[in-house]
Amino acid sequence: MNTSLLTLPASPVVVRPRTVERLVVGTPTSDGAGVKLTRVLTPDLQRRLDPFLMLDAFGTDNPDDYIAGFPDHPHRGFETVTLMLEGRMRHRDSAGHEGLLGPGGVQWMTAGRGVIHSELPEQHEGRMEGFQLWLNLPARDKMRPAWYRDIPAAEIPEATTPDGATVRVIAGASHGVAGAMQRETTEPLILDLRLSPGAPFAQPLPAAHNAFVYVYRGGVAIEGTAVPVQRMAILANTPGSDGVVLAAGADGARALLIAGRPLNEPIAQYGPFVMNTHEEIFQAVRDFQSGRLA
Numbered sequence: 001m002n003t004s005l006l007t008l009p010a011s012p013v014v015v016r017p018r019t020v021e022r023l024v025v026g027t028p029t030s031d032g033a034g035v036k037l038t039r040v041l042t043p044d045l046q047r048r049l050d051p052f053l054m055l056d057a058f059g060t061d062n063p064d065d066y067i068a069g070f071p072d073h074p075h076r077g078f079e080t081v082t083l084m085l086e087g088r089m090r091h092r093d094s095a096g097h098e099g100l101l102g103p104g105g106v107q108w109m110t111a112g113r114g115v116i117h118s119e120l121p122e123q124h125e126g127r128m129e130g131f132q133l134w135l136n137l138p139a140r141d142k143m144r145p146a147w148y149r150d151i152p153a154a155e156i157p158e159a160t161t162p163d164g165a166t167v168r169v170i171a172g173a174s175h176g177v178a179g180a181m182q183r184e185t186t187e188p189l190i191l192d193l194r195l196s197p198g199a200p201f202a203q204p205l206p207a208a209h210n211a212f213v214y215v216y217r218g219g220v221a222i223e224g225t226a227v228p229v230q231r232m233a234i235l236a237n238t239p240g241s242d243g244v245v246l247a248a249g250a251d252g253a254r255a256l257l258i259a260g261r262p263l264n265e266p267i268a269q270y271g272p273f274v275m276n277t278h279e280e281i282f283q284a285v286r287d288f289q290s291g292r293l294a
């Protein structure tokens with residue numbers, strides 16, 4: 001028998017928690033070949049939430065809303081992180097990667113200099129629910145080779161606090177648990193939280209990192225501000241603040257907590273291309289049209 005003391009990971013102490021700067025309601029839209037989704041992080045928030053460029057939420061029981069999927073389309077200059085809650089999507093790309101994204105799984109794709117891929121549902125009925133987050137790349141990495149990783153649910157590290165909070169650590173670190181992914185420059189923190197009714201959850205955050213919470217079940221309170229379901233709370237970058245404290249409402253909550261170090265570089269976007277200058281965007285379009293993107 002191992003006689004060493006068993007210790008629970010110490011709860012991180014947050015002394016000066018951030019407040020909610022504003023609540024955001026997503027915009028219903030469609031993308032790909034007609035997939036219905038809600039754009040939570042819209043282009044007007046790209047500077048405020050640098051290095052994050054987009055967050056889409058999708059969730060439907062109606063196959064008509066997702067069946068056409070996202071046929072072949074290009075990307076350049078950033079990374080996509082797809083979190084699946086329910087349903088199955090098959091990914092194929094021009095670099096020869098193929099993978100099946102299933103419930104609880106995450107796909108991390110670095111488009112870099114270019115990739116052409118498809119994301120198609122591998123089901124004809126049932127529920128499809130999840131998120132796609134776009135994470136910018138620093139200028140010096142935008143033209144690096146494409147990269148891809150499938151992370152099945154079982155490979156995503158998890159921590160459970162004595163307070164009744166379970167955190168799936170997709171990127172960064174939380175409660176002493178290193179996440180499935182780490183990125184140097186933007187230091188993304190991507191947490192998928194499941195909180196019992198009334199449970200608190202504290203997470204240290206550097207004050208300069210941009211951060212937001214998206215609630216997808218139940219509701220939370222952050223320093224006295226109620227954040228209802230399907231709302232994004234942008235967290236204030238209050239100087240001297242050291243983190244965020246959430247408390248679940250009476251129904252508990254499921255939420256994403258996302259933070260990262262801003263790049264503070266120019267953002268030039270044209271659809272699936274995100275570069276620093278218009279000239280680089282024109283080049284991406286020319287490369288795509290002439291078959292030299294990927």
Ligand code: CO
Nearest residue numbers: 070073075117
């Ligand atoms: Co795509």
